Each structure stands twice: as structure tokens, then as C-alpha cells.
Amino acid sequence: MVNLEVKAKVLELKDIQLTYGTKGRDVLALQNVNLDIEEGEFVSILGPSGCGKSTLLKIIAGFIEPTDGSAQIDGSEINGIDWNRGVVFQQPALYPWLTVEQNVHFGLKMRKKEDKETVRYFLDKIGLSQFMKSKPYELSGGMKQRAAIARVLVNNPRVLLMDEPFSALDALTREQMQNLLRDIWRETKKTIIFITHDVDEALLLATKVIVMSRRPGRIVKELLPTFTNHITAEDNSVRFTKEFQEYREEILHLINSQS
Amino acid sequence: MVNLEVKAKVLELKDIQLTYGTKGRDVLALQNVNLDIEEGEFVSILGPSGCGKSTLLKIIAGFIEPTDGSAQIDGSEINGIDWNRGVVFQQPALYPWLTVEQNVHFGLKMRKKEDKETVRYFLDKIGLSQFMKSKPYELSGGMKQRAAIARVLVNNPRVLLMDEPFSALDALTREQMQNLLRDIWRETKKTIIFITHDVDEALLLATKVIVMSRRPGRIVKELLPTFTNHITAEDNSVRFTKEFQEYREEILHLINSQS
Amino acid sequence: MEKKKLVNDKIPRKKKKRHKVWNIETLITISTFTFILLAWFVLTELEFVSSLIMPSPATVLQSFQEVITTGYKGNSLWVHILDSMTRLLTGYFLAAVLGILLGLASGYNRKIRAVFDPIVEFYQSLPPLAYYTVLIIWFGIGDLSKVVLLFLAAFAPMFIASMSGVKNVKTEYIQGAYNLGANKWQTFFYIIFPASLPYIFTGLRTSMVASYGTLVAAEMVAGVSGLGWMVIDASRFMRSDIIFMGLIVMGIISIILDRLLRFAEGKIVPWKGKD
Amino acid sequence: MEKKKLVNDKIPRKKKKRHKVWNIETLITISTFTFILLAWFVLTELEFVSSLIMPSPATVLQSFQEVITTGYKGNSLWVHILDSMTRLLTGYFLAAVLGILLGLASGYNRKIRAVFDPIVEFYQSLPPLAYYTVLIIWFGIGDLSKVVLLFLAAFAPMFIASMSGVKNVKTEYIQGAYNLGANKWQTFFYIIFPASLPYIFTGLRTSMVASYGTLVAAEMVAGVSGLGWMVIDASRFMRSDIIFMGLIVMGIISIILDRLLRFAEGKIVPWKGKD
């Protein structure tokens, strides 16, 4: 209330530090992470394996508390898990006792917003209509991942937190999913935080790309690409522009210089 | 013994068909799959999500038997699991009661070939030396995947079966892993079957690329690229050649036309 | 063949083969029991052991027929079985429901656990025979004290198993539920409960064992009917044929109950080992 | 605060907080027991119940002091405890080892299961009191028959739990082991066994309950020492103060044993809920 910024600051991370402590050996996973995210931003996080991306996402989701620093949502400290910060886990954790349809319907049902229509709609969009009645252990790896995505999308949270959601998908399906996500973002102006290893994917989707350093994870660069605004399902020619290639080179260089 | 082919045919799949049967609903996962693989080939399998790639790998690994058709290894029917067909699972299944080092050492220990040296060597190669004493649940997603790869590599099986082993890795780590795998293949002339969604990766590694159709999975195309032979850790410029781009386009087109 | 056999249990196989394998196992089971019967027959027929110590299969069969046709001490076998089952299942059912609920709740919430766990830990250790006297003084000698005893015997294992179940639920399952908007209670009913089912079924089975094991103790005092009473009564009159018959009937009933539980488990927890 | 509390159990928190939370729980536990003691005190002091039905805490404390200083019927309390523990732990330990081994083997191999599972299913249902007579005939009235009884009581739950453990092992773990070159036995020892540990610990705990619950029955026959015998003997002479004292001692010992098992579980299965 003291500062009078007009643009809604959804998320504010200040000097976040996180240490995992297991039997004497402490692992410093995050150090001095500062990050502001505004309403409607599409943030993509890139960084070497094990640098603390998932950890950062878990802090934002409220799964773990930072050891030090403050993580605020809408101006107040993040306080536990909330459905309005919907998470797609790195390893899909679908409920094996529910069918795919029931898994996807779970959030709505819990919030007393039963709506099979929406469930069907998203199942169709992610291409699992035929496997509606299957159990998760009857799905392939990519199908599980898609079901986990649908489960969160159906729930329509304000902030979407996604941890490498498309990593097990083939090129075509992946592109379709990217388009789906971009459309949803455009239509609903959600805030999305999206971890990926694919630089192209980050550039094709995000309005803010964050590059993290090797462990202990720090933010080494914030970029603000705009390619996503120029892409439609039919036309993604921006990826062949010189600017895109430059961004790409810069990020790759940043990541590769981390070793 | 009847046919007198000189080049050793390691694997021979004939008219493989596989149906998963769960409570009345039968899912036909594979249909009429025919495939010959010779000693020392590096085979890459591409195909849309849920098309049956993992299923095919499981048949070769001996985890499941085909419903119909014959799967032969070295001329005799595949008969259960064998360490000489080492598998990297799509979802890493490390043993949570063992440390990373113990997990990686597991195969050698079981085969009474204790060799901590080799374990250390591979842990170093995959960049997990520091996390040797950690438990799997203390690793990030990509680190788990790397540990699972090391576990099989250390074991030095004759045939390597890998199901999207690099999907959770960042660009740089991925390239390092690709180089590591290619080096191993070159040195030991292993037969490798490698599922991936990354067309570039397939072309950069494989000597035979197989493209599968949407479920029920059939083989729609076999290609025989040679780029892998021209690549060194320092120089992967072949990927910028026209030929590479043509291959790439063709495969992408094949996969994308499956919808 | 060697390697293939190893993984039989865990890997889907063709239907035909499975069926055949099952038959071999049935055969083994049948042989096992045949062997036991035969050993029994030989031991008693050749009088290695006195008939008082161990009655011959023939005698037992005979008293079986007798009890089936004319009953034992005024009540037919079915009445004995029915009476025992009514007591057993009443106590067991109550224990299962309460044990599961409190066990799950205690696994889930530290405060609830702080109340119930030490109490259960404490009372579970008290041998039923030791506190049965107290129960009789409190609840009389009727069916009530018997049912309470059976209940208490079944409750503790059910509670422990359910609590372990919750503690072994994957963290991701719970985090996921909250994250999708489930509240405390919903997470409990829709996630914790089903995820704990494999443990709960183990609990249901051991708890049946515990309760069944107390049946004789329960029917020992002031009984006039029931399988447990029949066995105890027979032992007082040295009717070892009736004792053996009673034990066999109890064994068979217990196998049936256990099979029902396992059947239910197969139906209700088909994802066992697959999550 | 609400939401944060919900996930307390499953999510790593800062050390400080955890510690504080633990204190609250200890407080709750202490309050629970204080409340029970108080209720007991009030009920007996205000003579809502006769001292025969329920002795007052003071009387119980007095006999406690008495038994500690002068012993009970020729043996000091420590001898009674030691004798009971020797019997109990011998039977329990053997049952644990054998139950785990056979249970794991039966869960793993269909043929082994076909032999043992029906036998266990059958005998487990036989109430210890019913077949104790038979055990006495076979093993005499000394400690052997007592230990056998305690063994049998502990064995079945251990067997069932271990078998369930194996059936719940992830298929991938087993496939992975074979795939890395482990043979049948190695897979059994290095994979099936550790992966079943959460179940085995549940089994160890319920099995302790079962065995402990049979202690009184075991010591009822030809006893001269032991906690179970003390309680039974006191009950014959309507010494409800000694009964209560005995029950409390048994309860405390059982809590200690259970805590040890849980402590071991925490040390040995740190990956609980994390695989």
C-alpha cells in the first residue's frame, strides 16, 4: 500500500535462499534470487540441470518455504499451497485409482465446480478423448504428461506453474500444446511460469525469459522477447528471423558458459 | 543356421503385434512391426506420443511378450530379461534406499564385477560426482535421469535400449550426453536403440532412424543417415548442412502427417 | 525357461499361459494339504501318537458328521457358527471402521495422532486375556463384553496399518490435491484414503487374524454357543476329536473370510505396485 | 496459518518450526494421559465405581511400590519382566526372521506361496488358546511351548505383511534389477527386501502386538513367573490393584518396544513416501 505502482505485481521474490539439509550435508540450491513478475506475464525459466529451477517453482507454489528471503504473492507472504497457483509437476503424479477423466476432473470436483464439458473439451484438445476411461498406468509417458497438463488447465488457476511440461512430447504434439497454451494465455491473460530446456520453446512462448546459473542457482539474465505475440497456429515464421536467432545464440551462450 | 548371412543380425522382429487388454477394452499398441537390426547399429526411433515406442522397447528388453509374431535375438526367441540388453526407462526408477553411487554400482555388484573406478568415471562423466552420496529423492529431475543412464552404461551391456534418456536435460548437458553416448558407441561398437522426440538428436546420433505411425504403431519409414560419423566433440557443423536439413524436414513431415 | 519364470508375477503375460500357471499352483496347494492329511493319517493310524493326543482323521470325520446332524450340546453346528460370526463380525466391523478412520486421521494430523497413538500403543499391549476380566466386570457376561473384546483386538492392527498407510502416501499426491483446490477433508477422503488402501487391506487381514484369535478367549467365559466355546468345552471333556473338528471348521471359515478380503482387495486396489 | 498447517506432515520445514510443533504434540499427549489419570482419580475417589471394579490410583501406586520392593510371590518385578521379555523376544525374533523370509518368498514366488500361504491362512485363524492345549501336548509345559505359542502368534501378521510388501513393490524396480544383471536371489535380497521394508515395519509392529497379546495366555499354563502370569494370578485372587499395576507395566514396556521399532523404522526407511 505504501508504494503506488499501478501495474499489478503478482509475484515478488526478494533475496530468496534455499538450503536442503540432509544428514549433515547441506545443499545450497538457491542463492539471492530476486524476481518480480507482473500480472499477465509469460515467464520462461532456463538453466542447467540441477540449478534449482524446480526448487524455485516449488517455493512459488508454496510447497516449500525459503530458508531466507521473502516470497510474496499480491503483496502478502506466500502461505502454503493454493489452487490459484496451479502446478504441473516435472514428473506427472496422476492418481492411479482414478481414470484419466476423473484425474482431469479432480480439481473442479473438489472446488464444487463439476463441469464434465470442460473436462471433455480439454481431453479433446490434448488428444486423450479416446483414453478418458483408462487408468494412468495404462498411458504412455507422453500421454501421462498431457493428462497432468489438462488436469491443471481445466482448473483455470490464476497463475500457472509448469515444470518441463512438454519434455516427453514429440515435435508435432509439442507444437500443438504450445499453441494451446499460448491461446489460453492470450485469452485469459493468466500469469504463467514455465520451466523448459528448449530455448526455442522459451522464446516462442515467453514474454520474459530468465536464465539461471549453475547451482547454487542465481538469476544471471532476464530477457524480454516479444515473438510470442506474432505467432499464430498457422504462422510461426518469426522463429526464422535474425532477431530470434540472436536471442537464441545469446541464451545458449549464457547457459553453456555456466560450466 | 539355415540362412548364411555374414553380417551379424542381432535383432529380428517379425510381424510383431501387441494388444494391451484391460477390463474389456483392448488397446492395440503395435501392429505388423518388422525390423532387423545388425550388430553395431545405432537405431533411433521416432514417432508420435502414444504410438508404441516404449512398448516396442519393452518387447525387445523382454519385459513383455508380443501377442503375436516373433522377436528374436541372435537367432533365438527373446526369452525374459537379460542384462546384455540394458534398458534406460522413460521414467527413471532409481532405488530410493541406495545412494546415487550405489545405484550406479548396482549392476556391477550384482554381476560380481565390483568396480568403483568405473562407477566414479561415469559419475564424473555425467556430472554427478558431487552427489555420489545423495539419495535419489534428493536429486533434480535431470540428475535422476543422468543417474539412470550411468547405471546402465557402467554395466556395459551389449545392446543398449534407451527410452527418451535425455528429455529432461538442458541443451548443454544434453549435448555432452550425446557426445558421451556417441563416443561409447564408437569405441565399443555396441548396438543401441534409442527413443527420442528430438529429430536433430536422432539424426546426430543414429545410423538408422525409424519413424513410427500413430497408434496402432507400425514402421512407416526407415532412414539411414551418416551424420554421426562426421561429428566430434569440437565439430558438429554437419547439422548445418543442407542434407541434414532435408532429412530433418522429411522426418518432421512424416511425423506431422500422422494426425 | 529360467529367466522368464522369474518375472511371472510382475509382468503381464498372455492369458492362456497365466491360466496354466495358476493351475500348477492350485496343484501345489492341493498336494500340500494332501500331504498334511496323509501325515496325520499315518501318524495316528500307526499309533505313533495316542488318540487322546491326536485323534485320527476318521474319528474327526465321524464327529463332524455327528455334530452336523445332531449338533453339539443343544445347538446345531450352524447355530454355533452363526453365533460366533455375529459376535466376530460385529466387533470386527466396528473396529475396521473406527480403526481406519482414526488411523488415517492420526497419520494425517499430528495433533490427532498425539491424542490417539499413545493410547492405542498403550492398550494394544494389554493382552486381551488380562483385561477381559475388567471388561466382564464393566460390561457383564453377555455378548456385549465379548464384542468389545473382539473389537479391541481388531482395532489396534487396523489403526497401526492405516496410520502407516498415510505416512507412506507420496508427498506429490497430497501436494497435488491441495494444488488442485482440495481442502483438508477432501484431500483426506479422495487422496489419503485411496492411496492408503494397500495398507488398509493388509490391516484388514491382520486385524481379522487378531480378532479371530480372540474368539476363543471371548467365548470362554459364560458361553453356551459359538465355535470358540465348542472347542474350549470339548477340551474340558477331553473330546480331542471335537477340538480338531472345531479347529478345522474355524480354519475353513477363516480362509473364506480371508479370501473375501483378498478378492475385495484385487477389485478395489487394481493399481497395486503400479503407482 | 490454516493452509500451512495442512501440509505440515509431508513437507520439509525449517528446523525451528518443526521443533516447536513437536512440543505442542508432546503437550497434547501429556494432557491426554493427565486427563485419563484425573478421570480415574475422580471416578474412584468420589466412589462412582467401587474399588473392587476399579482400584484407585493410590492403591495401585501402593502395590506398585510393594511389588518393586518385595516382589510378587517370591520373584522381584524385574525377574517377572525379564522372564516375560525372554520368552516374548525369543518367540518374536524367530517369528520376525522366519515370517519376513517366508512372507517375502511367498510374495515373490507363486509356487512357494502355493505351499505356505494356505497353511498360514489356515493356522492363523486358529485361536492360540484353542491350539495351546495341543502345543502343550507336543512341547510340554515348560518355556518351549510358551515360546512356540508366542512365535506362532507373531508369525502370521509378519508373513502377511511381508507378502503384501512384495506384492506392492513397483514392477519397474524388479524389472530394473533383472535388467542390470541381478539374478533371482539378488533381486530378492537387494530389491524386494528393501522395497518391502515399509510393509515389513508395519508387520513388525502389528506382530509385536499379536505376540504381546498372547503373553498372558502363554504364561497362564504352569506359570510361576512373568508379567502375564502375575496378572492372571492376581485376577484369580481378585487383586485388582495388582492387575492394574501389571497392565500399566505391560503397557509401558510395550510403548518402549514400539518406540524402538519406530525409531528403527525412521533410521532404516528414510525414503518413506518418497519413491
Added chain:
Amino acid sequence: GNAKSTGTAGSESASDAESEQDLPEVLNIGYFEYIDDSLIVKQQGWLEEELNQLGVEVNWISFQTGRDANNALLSKAIDIQIGIGDPPVSIAVESKTPYEIFWAGQTVGEAEALVTKKDSGIDRIEDLKGKRVATTIASTSHYSLLSALQLNGLTEADVQIVDLTAPDILSAWQRGDIDAAYTWDPILTEILKDGTRLISSADLAEQRHPTGTYGVVHTEFGEKYPKIVELYIKQLIRAQQLYTENPDEAAKLWAEGLHISEEEAAKQAKGSIWLTPEQQLSKDFLGTSGNIGNTAESLKKIGDFLVDQKSLTTKLEVSSYEAIINPVYLENVVNKTNN
């Protein structure tokens, strides 16, 4: 039993007329399954005959041990218990269980005895020194064994007493785990097949260590419904008469009730000494309401024994034992029939 309150509640010393209106709904009787007068009453259904007319149901409950019977009386689960031995009664006196003795129908005779293995070399009680002797603790046999030892200059510490139930005594006997046993029928008959009798309860009774069984009534119930108690006593007397007049008929009833042969029943019946109401009211047993008999003494002796053994805590005066003997019911019945 639950009072069926018709009209005004009966005063403490209810006269016959008053108590006729004030009856329980059910009479719960505990009994032991062995050969006695009560079993005849049960088998014949005499009590039901009498009480059902008055709208009172009869509920027979069998117990295995005196302890269980004591507990049942304590929890008011039963109103009357028949056939309970002296040790449990002495224990009940010490623990102040509120019941009274109204009947002392039998003393133990040859039905309980001390037996040794035939070729064990034990011929006299003195030879038992250091041997294993089995009996059921807190039973009449237990007390008799201790008496026999004492009479022969031995103490409890000189032998190893093994606490076993009757069936377990047989098992231990056959296995050779024990050298001697003091127990009762039917196990007694069984072990006598390869054993010799050293002493029986009949012998001990002669040496002033009698054991017997009693009928007891919960004090509250007796005060409230004396008529029921008297009615029951009448049936017990009727049963005694049936046995003296027609032992074969009685044997048949017992055989049916216990599922044993008639010969067996007849033989076992001879093991107890039956006391007529007049004998019971004599100085040797219950005595009269003004002058309580020797039963109090022998109960005290047993109580003291148990205190010496550390089973009970305090030795009580004879008066405490006299207090639980109430011959009034029996006197009333005898007086009425005599008049």
C-alpha cells in the same frame, strides 16, 4: 435381575406377601458343569416350572472357574451361583464381594485326589519332596494339596507346584512332565489308569480339612427377593431326594447334561458327599442364624492359607466369614416344610 416394580417398592425385610408382588423379570443363575443337585434341577426344568408361573424367566449360565463366577457376581451379571468352591468364596470375602452363602450341598469326597505315576517310586506324601506336582491354583484341589503337604510335615516350598487346568494336567501327565497331580474328575479317572492315589479329599475331610461347594446369592438380590432363593432351595432339596430315591434316574439326567455315559455319571456322583438341609444347618457346617457353624472356620483357614501364600493380603477374623453365611433362607424352607 431387573425389578418389575408393581405398586410400592418392597421394604428391606420383605414379608412373603409383599415379595409376591415384587419379582425380578429374570433370574440369572450361574453353575458349573459337573455332577451336583443343581444340574438335576436344571435338567428337570423345575425352577422354570415354578418361576415362569410368576412371570420370571430363568437364565442358566455356565462358568469354568470360580474366578469367572466371582466376577460375574461382582458385575451383577448373575444373581445366584451354585457349586462354587471354598477358595473362591474365601477370596470373595477378602475382596468384599457382596454375596452370601445360602446352601452347602456337597463336600468333596473321592472326586478329588492326589495321584502319582505308578512306577515313579513315590509311595508316600513325604516322597513328594522336590517333585513336580500339578494342580489348579485357587481351586479346592489346590487347597487340599496344601493341606495334605502340611499334614505330612511338608511345606509348599518343598515341592514344585505346577499350575495347570485339568485338561492340561492330563497332557502333562501323559508326557511325563509332572510326577503327581491333585485334580478332579473326569481327568482324575483318566490319570488313575496309570497312577496310584496317595490321598483323597475324603481322607482330608476326616482330618479336619474339608472342602466343599456352596450356593451363593448376591446380597442385594437376596434381600430383595428372598422368596426366589427359598424357591430354589426347595428345588435343590427335591433334587437331593431324587438322587437318594432313584440314583439311576439321576445318573441319566447327569449323563444327558454332561454328554457322558450313565455309568461314568453314577461313578462320579459317588465322589461327593451330599449334605441334607439338616446336616447343613448343623454345627459342622453352616450352623444356624444365631450360631454360625464350622464352615466359617474352614473358610478362614483357607483364607489364612492364601495369605501365607501371599495370594491375599490380610488375615481376617472369623466374624468376617461368619458374616457371609446366611442360613436364614434354608431355615425358612426347613421350618415351613416341617410345619
